[in-house]
Amino acid sequence: MGKLLFVNLSTGELREEAPDESLYRDFIGGYGAGARILYSRQKGGVDPLGPENMFGLVTGPLTGTPATFGCRFVAVAKSPLTGGWGDANAGGHFGPNLKFAGYDGVFFTGISERPVYFFIDNGKAELREAAHLWGKGNYETDDMLQAEHGKTARVVSIGPAGENLSLVACIITHRGAAAGRSGLGAVMGSKKLKAVVARGDMKVPIADIETANRLRKEHIDELRAGPFLVDLHKYGTAGHADLSAHSGDTPVKNWGGIGVLDLPDVSGLNKDVILANVESRTGCWRCPVACRGRLKEGTGEHRYPAGTFRPEYETLAAFGAMCLNSNAEVIAVANHICNSYGLDTISTGTIIAFAMECYEHGLITMADTDGIELTWGNHSAMIAMTEKIARREGFGAVLADGVKVAAGRIGKGAEEYAVHIGGQELGLHDPKFDFPAFAGKPVAARYQMDATPGRHTAGFGPTQFPDHVVNAAGLCMHSDLVVANPNKYIEGFMSAVTGWDRPMDELLKAGERIATMRHVFTLRESDNPLERKVHPRIIGRPPQKEGPLAGVSADIEAQVYWNLGALDWDRVTAKPSKRKLLELGLDDVAQELWP
Ligand code: SF4
Secondary structure, three states, X not given: OOOEEEEEOOOOOEEEEOOOHHHHHHHOOHHHHHHHHHHHHOOOOOOOOOOOOOEEEEEOOOOOOOOOOEOOEEEEEEOOOOOOEEEEEEOXXXXXXXXXXXXXXXXXXXXXXXXXXXXXXXXXXXXXXXOOOOOOOHHHXXXXXXXXXXXXXXXXXXXXXXXXXXXXXXXXXOOOEEEOHHHHHHXXXXXXXXXXXXXXXXXXXXXXXXXHHHHHHHHHHHHHHOHHHHHHHHHHHHHHHHHHHHHOOOOOOOOOOOHHHHOOOOHHHOHHHHHOOEEEEEOOOOOOOOOEEEEOOOOOOOOOOOOOEOOOHHHHHHOOHHHOOOOHHHHHHHHHHHHHHOEOHHHHHHHHHHHHHHHHOOOOOOOOOOOOOOOOOOHHHHHHHHHHHHHOOOHHHHHOOOHHHHHHHHOOOHHHHOOOEOOEOOOXXXXXXXXXXXXXXXXXXXXXXXXXXXXXXXXXXXXXXXXHHHHHHOEOHHHHOOOOOXXXXXXXXXXXXXXXXXXXXXXXXXXHHHHHXXXXXXXXXXXXXXXXXXXXXXXXXXXXXXXXXXXXOOOHHHHHHHHHHHHOEOOOOOOEOHHHHHHOOOHHHHHHHOO
């Protein structure tokens, strides 16, 4: 759309900008454009929950276009959880509708005196009172805003966890799609920004609509001919939670257990057991896969309402094998609570697993936990503690800012059980396991080295460049899992939509630029990822003695060493070389890092 909005919540000032074409050429969009803007316009060292931290919601050039999977937006800000670069990606319908409302992205600074929401309506925008929404959960907030602005108005919002500044608070859209990581819900909460609503019917300009539509048809035909579309549509990402709990893919018992021994019965996590509770399918905007499921009303001791989202793999792992629980209904309840209150399920499940281990070792007792018996696999305890974390209530207040902070509050050596990197709980794929989709990617190194540490959705070293292209373009990451030659479509859609010749090597160079910009943002915050402590359980030191990962350690030093060389980043300071920065056209960064 060629336009960005900048909003100062302290003064109420709104400013529209048409960025230089180079922003889109060099950084594509999404978190690429976000990282460039935040690095340029915000100084290092700002308080992530203070007025100077800029918070953005940014689409990609393919968002809201015929490009298959073109539905994503990214939230960006300095992360209050890690202190470095923060981003979190979500699908649903908000991203396309932000463009239909006229903008590629919107950025907020300042802090509002009162709770507000931001309403963007077909090229006009205004801040509105949100006192009536403050304290409400995400489902209710979505309902109330759609009741006021119509069903075509699409909402991103925070729940009470973001309002309470929980550092693991997330942002929710589409009644259950989460921009989960980096604690960015707390940034919205700190700004008293309850929600952003986008409504519009503007057309995204497409340079060559015939080619874009032809590519879409070809892409969908190819997807339909292969097994992935059917499988992903049917089971979503929940298709392998039971297998992963036993294969070594999913970390078990707070990263310290062995699935086949500690959780022998995983039948409750089987894809068909979970599927039996699905009442309908749903997907992100114009997605041909529609991998998400909505559940029938729960029937167990702990209930969830009809229509809540089927938990994704990561949630099944976090509240499942990590807590020694194989009851998918209980996980669906925890998922529902997290979506309503606005908590990242990866972090929250990991926090509960950490608390269970502290309880097992006597570091905390029922006198500390408000009478909750935090034994492994205790369903009622998991549900009750998730609610307490969301409300920052009782022992929940100790846990509400992630395992690193909680370990400091508990003391008594609790950090031994706090599995995180740089303050963020990890994505739930064990880097010691050889997961086929991660073939050739240095999994342990990316957990340590990503600008938002602990992330599993990007590689490290040159293998991350294609991931950045996909994310920044506004595509779902499933787009490159399911066809033989995803580059053909990315290149083709980028050229057809923008009208620029965008060969893959040029896009990959932009991917490298994005990797570098996210990384130097984090470096400027005095966070050298080479100095981050990696919990020994993550890399198998010592290795497990039994089970599928017996004897396996991840050679993280070799992965990091090789990839730093491949990136031309210094092996002590992690600074990209001056030569590399100049090659990427990042002259201002070169000047700052190498004065
Ligand atoms: S594959 Fe699933 S997550 Fe990805 S765009 Fe489609 S519905 Fe959304």
